[in-house]
Amino acid sequence: MDSIITYLITYNQYLLNIIFQLVLFISKYIPLKQMAFDDSNSPEYQKFKVDKLPKIIRFEKVDYILLLEYYKYKYNKLIKPVQRRSGKSIPIKTTCPKCGAPHQYIYDNNGSRGQYKCKVCGLTFKEYNYASKPLVIRCPYCNSILAEKKERKHYNVHKCNNSKCSYYLNNIKKLPKDLPSTDKYKYKLHYIYREFNINFFKMDLYKLPKQATSFNFKKFNPHILGLCLTYHVNLKLSTRQTAHALAEIHGIKISHTQIANYAMTAASVIKPFVDSFDYKPSRILSADETYIKVKGIKHYVWIIMDACKKSILGYQVSDTRAVGPCILAMRMAFDKFKAFPGKALKFIADGYSAYPLAKQQFELEENKIFDLTQVIGLTNDDAVSAEYRWVKQVIERLNRTFKSSYRVTCGYGSDDGALYGVSLWVAYYNFLRHHPYNYWRPLNELDALKHADNMPAKWQLLISLGQQTILHMQEQSGSS
Template sequence: MSTIISILVKYNQLLLSQISQLLIFIAKNIPLSKPKYDITSPKYNKHTVDKVPIIKIFKRLDYKQLLTEYKITHGKDKRPVNPRGKNPVLPDTICPQCGAPHIYIYDNTGGRGQLWCKVCDLRFNKNKVDFKTETFICPFCGHVLSKKKDRKNFYIHKCVNKKCSYYMDSLAKLSLEDIKEYKKDKHKFKLHYIYREFTTNYFDVDLSSMPKGATSLKFRNFSSHVMGLCLTYNVNLGLSTRRTALALWEIHGVRISHVTVSKYAISAAAFVKPYVDNYDYKPTNYLAADETYTKVKGVHQYIWLVMDAIKKSILGYQASFSRDTGPCILTMRMAFDKYKEFPGKSLKFVADGYTAYKLAEQQFKLNNMDFDVTQVIGLTNSDPISTEYRWLKQIIERLNRTFKFSYRVTNGFGSEEGSNTHLALFVAYYNFLRPHSYSYWGPLNSIPELEKIPTMPGKWQKLIELSQQLIIEKQVI
């Protein structure tokens, strides 16, 4: 018996020794906490945004003024072109930059298309209709960017210079395996500098437009109090329009159709939106942004939200069927409009790692609004930025869950109008009516006119009335 025990002990010690050697081998050769992907690899540069290029702007010139200046400087007139080739410049040709006639224009490439203005020294193509007033130059090598792709809302310009320092550095970072894959599928890698030129000016879009389907609040069959009850059940308690109609009948004895409840909601959203968007929130310098989604007729619709992370108010919101930079810029604009003076670099704007936020930051900088977007990536604090700003990301994620809970009972919307109505009423309720633990179970933004009213239907009526007064004041101004 003792012999068997001694053999088992020795065998156990042998196994422990082998396990110890395996652990040492794993620790030296196999990292236990290997990241899901290496975001520093050039293979994932498609998810990054390069810095703004050097923009060279060409101004319109007057060839007569240039000729006068030449005469004053040199003491003689600038002589016209003396064509000697077989392809004379056509009489209707003029320089697109200075307007010089054809007598001052060379055929620079022997009939292959390029012309050269002797007055302003511009080289242009005679077959090109539009004159390019600005040129994008690579900030790393000074090479002119080439337009490569035409997307829905932007053009993609690329630096094709093979000696560009950006390209050389990206190429040097490739491993041997990446180089083999790069030779087979170059489209999977982003090694060249690129710039996205947006064709839509999202800074001219009207942010205060009213939702579609807005109707007047003239009550024929029911009173304004019934509308307040509809909004209370539908928005505050999160009931569907059919459940709201059922509650009004079974609790209050009011027989109303779900269609009428829906129309009340659409009208209320249209009238309360101006007050919500123009209220003086006095925001802090800590903003958090994120996007979630709903469904409209089975199709994903994205909801963009920007909130004050300290005061918890929703400052910007947009709904869109595309998850691109356009609606992201509009949401951020709506939030920034709440500032009487833009905080600039002191603004702490936190979002996730989605590229749209960095592209939006780039466009704001081009419009003289300089700030930095801080991106918190992943679910764990694996870097100093995530450790410092995780709390901001958690706040906006909590808001997303609150919004999804209010949307859950609808099981998707039947129209875009219904989705926009729900979003506008949710923001109004969240900012002005919903009790929050942050504000000791009071509303986030206290309005004296609402504090005097004890019931929630009355508060909804008063909020709509205040918004109507604001609309009238703006029309008078």
């Protein structure tokens, strides 16, 4: 027996030595071509790199008569019609697409080859000119007009096709020298801009839920409702386990379906209060996404939290990992600031490309500029990761806390159920859960809950605060 163990140990050492020699050989003699490209380790992720904003030229029409009067008022001179030479003329129907000046004020700009120039507003155009479009998107590096290449569900992809663009030429230089020309398509070389066709900044984040209603108990009472929420949310019991606990401990016979209905209604009433509460956030936010199951299909939960005070400021449930839900969650978090801190705001996230895309849209649509830092990987291989790793670990710890409560549900039955289930947990986390880093007190202490002796009473008071918030929102919507 001892000889067999000795032989196995010797053979194991031999295998380890072979593996070491193979790893050494690979690192010395097999170059990783894709590592030569500076932007990412894998060419597949080049397509998701977010470039800086393009030059966007919005087309606005003006009246040439007003321009003529303005020129006369400012310079005390008249803009005279164009004096034709050598009998040249342009079609009478030709007018400036910007100011509407008639053909008398239009130059033949390139010798009867179809290009014109307006003498009043200075626009150069053709008969089918881009000036009639609502906006023109130009490359920020070479000023070329971007071509629309692809149409996606929520955005269109525009690409710069200029082969002399400085952005393109710099990326060509970064390619591995021995890369075959047929493999260039794997790398992102041209400037790309994603134009969103859905405005995520006009969506109502705080609309009144359909389930918002008053509690009229025919068989049970508010205390039993508080017991249901305490067992189900605080103690992480499933609805069936909660029904069993109420029957065995308190002698209350209630179905698990009734408990689920209570949880859904309580979540819909409490959610407006949780979303509109003044958290007084710090200037360091952390964001991450995790997955859940809805009817057996993978969905995603986006969570944005205050890294210093630990409160959850924004959250969204979505069936895709696209940038839209990310923008909605960031809007919800940014709305907690009475005055947006701008560049003083530190926003920490992982390396997923949705976050820089969302940052770009905030700059474009709402002129909100903030500092986005992406912590990539699991080890501190660079100065950025070493400085902000603790912020990333805070949100990762929060995800584990959420998952421990989510597992008992075995997934959600509907999209609304998932959203209100998450919002009910956020209410518990922000206002009822005792946190060790806050000296075993809730993150946000409410005066209305200080005199409540037990957790069911606190849930009832929290529901009451939610009802007051809904009434206030209804009064505001009615007055407006």
